Amino acid sequence: MTEPVEVETTGRFLVLLQEDAVEEGLAELGTIAGFDLDSGDLDAETVQVFPELGVAVVSADPNLLAELNSAADRPGPVQIVEPERVVHAFQDDDAAPAEEDVAAAADESVLTWGLQAVGADVSTATGKGVKIAVLDTGWEKNHPDFAGRTITTQSFINGEDVQDGHGHGTHCVGTSAGPRKPATLPGYGVAYEAEIFAGKVLSNAGSGSDGGILAGIDWAVSNGCAIISMSLGADVPAGTPYSQIYETVAQRALAKGTLIIAASGNASARPGRIAPVGHPARCPSIIAVAAIDVNRAIASFSSGSADKIGQIDVCAPGVDVYSSFKLPDKYRRLRGTSMATPHVAGVAVLIAEKTGARGYELWARLVGTALRLPLPSTDIGAGLVQAP
Numbered sequence: 001m002t003e004p005v006e007v008e009t010t011g012r013f014l015v016l017l018q019e020d021a022v023e024e025g026l027a028e029l030g031t032i033a034g035f036d037l038d039s040g041d042l043d044a045e046t047v048q049v050f051p052e053l054g055v056a057v058v059s060a061d062p063n064l065l066a067e068l069n070s071a072a073d074r075p076g077p078v079q080i081v082e083p084e085r086v087v088h089a090f091q092d093d094d095a096a097p098a099e100e101d102v103a104a105a106a107d108e109s110v111l112t113w114g115l116q117a118v119g120a121d122v123s124t125a126t127g128k129g130v131k132i133a134v135l136d137t138g139w140e141k142n143h144p145d146f147a148g149r150t151i152t153t154q155s156f157i158n159g160e161d162v163q164d165g166h167g168h169g170t171h172c173v174g175t176s177a178g179p180r181k182p183a184t185l186p187g188y189g190v191a192y193e194a195e196i197f198a199g200k201v202l203s204n205a206g207s208g209s210d211g212g213i214l215a216g217i218d219w220a221v222s223n224g225c226a227i228i229s230m231s232l233g234a235d236v237p238a239g240t241p242y243s244q245i246y247e248t249v250a251q252r253a254l255a256k257g258t259l260i261i262a263a264s265g266n267a268s269a270r271p272g273r274i275a276p277v278g279h280p281a282r283c284p285s286i287i288a289v290a291a292i293d294v295n296r297a298i299a300s301f302s303s304g305s306a307d308k309i310g311q312i313d314v315c316a317p318g319v320d321v322y323s324s325f326k327l328p329d330k331y332r333r334l335r336g337t338s339m340a341t342p343h344v345a346g347v348a349v350l351i352a353e354k355t356g357a358r359g360y361e362l363w364a365r366l367v368g369t370a371l372r373l374p375l376p377s378t379d380i381g382a383g384l385v386q387a388p
Contacts, residue, residue, distance in 0.1 A: 007236060007279075008086035010209050012059050013068060016080040016245045019054045019252065025077030026056060032067050033058055048211055050218035052256075053249045057084060057211040080244050085279060087213060087234050089137060089168045089206040090263040091336040102320045102333075105294040108186045113294050114175065114317035114339075118347050120190045123387035125350035127191025132177055132349050133220035133228045134342065135213060136169030138162045138200035140326045143170065145182040152223070155200040156215040157208065165204030167326040171334055172231050173198055174324030176342035177349070184331070188323045190346025190387070191353075197225055202232055210246075213280070217249060221258045226352045226362070228253070229345035230262040231338030233278040238307045242282045250285035257358035259366075261287040261345045263337035264312055265303035274379075275303045277310025284311070287363065290380050291318025291340040298379045302337055305378035314370050315380035316343035347385040354388040 017025030026049060033047075048057040071078040106113035111121050139153055139162055151173075153162040164170045177196050178189030199216035202208040213230065220228045250260050265278030281288035290312045291299040298304075299319050305311045318340030325332035344366070351357060351365050370383035 007234060009083040010086060012057055012084040012211065013065065014082045014084050014210055014245045015056045015058060015068065015078060016248055017054045017056060018077040018079055021077035022051055022054050028071060028076065028078050029056060029058060032071060033064055048215065050214050052218045052222045053214060053252055055214055055245060055249060057214065082243060082245050084210045085234050087202070087208050087210065087232050089166070089202055089232055090266050090338040091168055091334060102294050108322065110186055111180065112186050112188045112322050114321050114343055115188065115190060117317050118190065118343055118385055119387040120346070120350070123350055125354045125388055127177060127194030127346070127349040127353055130191065130349045130352045131195045131197060131223065131225040132191065132345060133197040133199055133216070133225040134169065134173045134176055135199045135201045135216040135220070135228060135230050136172050136232065137166035137202045137204065137206060138164035138169045139173060139198035140164045140170040140324070142327055143324055143330070145179050145324055149196065151196045151198055153198045154219055156212040157200050157203050160200065160203060162198060162200045164326050166202070166206050167329065167332065168206060168231070168338065169198065169200065169202070170326050171323045171332065172229060172338065172342040175321060175339065176229055176346040178324050186322065190343060191349035194349045197223060208232070214249065217253065217260065221253050221256055225258055226358055227345050227348045228258060228260045229342050230260065231341045233263060233265055233281055235265050235267040235278045236276060236282070238276045239309065240276070242284070242309055243280055246280040247283040247285055250283055254285060254359045254363070259287065259348060259359060259362050261289060261341055261348065263341045264288045264290050266301040266336050267303050268301055270298065270300045274306045276306040277303050277312060282310025287313045287344065287366070289313070289337055289341045289344050290315040291337045292316070292380065292384065293319035296373055296384070298375055299335070302379070312379065312381040313367060314344055314382055314385050316340035316385055344385050347387050350387045
C-alpha cells in the first residue's frame with residue numbers, strides 16, 4: 001500500500017523573473033504585493049532576490065496569489081509563480097550501519113569502499129583548481145582533517161551561523177572533497193584538492209526551504225563554482241510535476257558553467273515499493289542520484305524512476321559510507337542518497353579538472369563515462385559514476 005506523501009509549504013511564493021528584465025519584474029512584484037524595493041527597510045522575510053538566477057521569494061497575502069498568477073499568465077517580466085516548499089536532508093535513519101558487511105566485501109584500510117567503487121583510488125586527478133559548493137547543514141569549522149584547507153562558508157539560515165550542528169553537511173563535504181590521507185585512515189574524499197564552498201541552507205535540525213536553497217545556488221553560481229552538490233529535497237507523490245522554476249534555474253546555471261547534482265530521495269521500501277524521484281532532483285536539468293551498496297545492489301530506500309517525470313541519471317555508493325562528521329564524533333557511517341550525491345559531485349570535479357569541461361559538456365562526460373551495472377536504468381540511470 002502506498003503511503004500518502006504531503007508536500008509541505010511555507011506560505012511564501014517563488015517568482016521566476018525574465019532573465020534580462022529582473023528589475024522590471026521586481027517593480028511589478030512590488031506593485032502587486034504592496035512593497036517598495038527602494039524603501040531600504042525590507043527584511044528577508046518580505047522579499048529575497050537572487051539576481052544571478054532571476055528569482056525572487058516573496059511573502060504575499062494568499063489572496064494576492066491570483067494576482068501574481070495573472071501577472072505570470074500575461075507577457076511580461078513575471079513568468080512563473082510557485083509555492084515555496086519545505087525541504088530536508090535526505091538521510092536514511094531506519095537502519096543502523098553494518099560495518100561488518102562492508103568489511104566482508106571491501107578492504108577499507110587505506111580508502112573507503114565508495115572511493116574504490118567510483119575509481120577515485122586509481123585516478124590521477126585531484127580536483128585542484130575546481131570549485132565545488134556543498135549546500136547542506138553547514139560545516140564543522142574545527143575538524144582537524146581540514147586544517148590548512150581554504151573553505152569558503154556562508155549561512156543562509158536565519159539565526160544560525162555556518163557551524164554544523166547536525167553533521168550531515170560535514171559528512172557530505174568530506175565525501176566530495178575531504179582528505180585521502182587523514183591522521184586516521186581510511187581516506188574518504190573524492191576530489192581532495194578541490195576548492196570547497198560550504199553553504200548552510202538547512203538548519204541544525206536538518207530542514208530548510210526553497211528560498212534558502214536558491215540563495216545558496218545563487219551564491220555558488222556567482223562565485224564560479226563548477227559543481228553544486230545538494231543532498232536534500234522533498235518527497236513528492238507520483239505524478240507531481242517538476243518545479244518549472246528550479247528547472248529554469250538549473251538551465252540558467254548550466255549556461256553559466258555550473259552543474260547541479262541532487263539526491264533522488266530515500267522514500268522507497270524495496271522491493272515492495274519504489275518511490276518517485278523527489279524535489280528538486282526530478283527536474284530534467286538537475287542530475288538525480290540513486291544509491292547502491294557495497295555489493296553494487298540498489299539500496300532499499302533509494303527513490304527511482306517511478307513515474308515519467310522524475311528520472312534517475314546516475315548512481316553512486318550510498319550505504320554505510322564513512323566520512324567526516326561534526327565534533328566530537330569526528331567520523332561516522334551514514335546511509336542515504338545524500339551519501340551517494342557527494343560521490344557523484346566529487347567525480348564531476350575530477351572530470352572538470354581533467355577535461356576543462358563545464359556545464360552541459362561536464363554533464364555529458366559524467367553520464368557518458370558511467371559504468372553500466374546489471375540493474376534497471378529506472379533504478380540507476382546510466383550507471384555507476386567513474387573518475388577519469
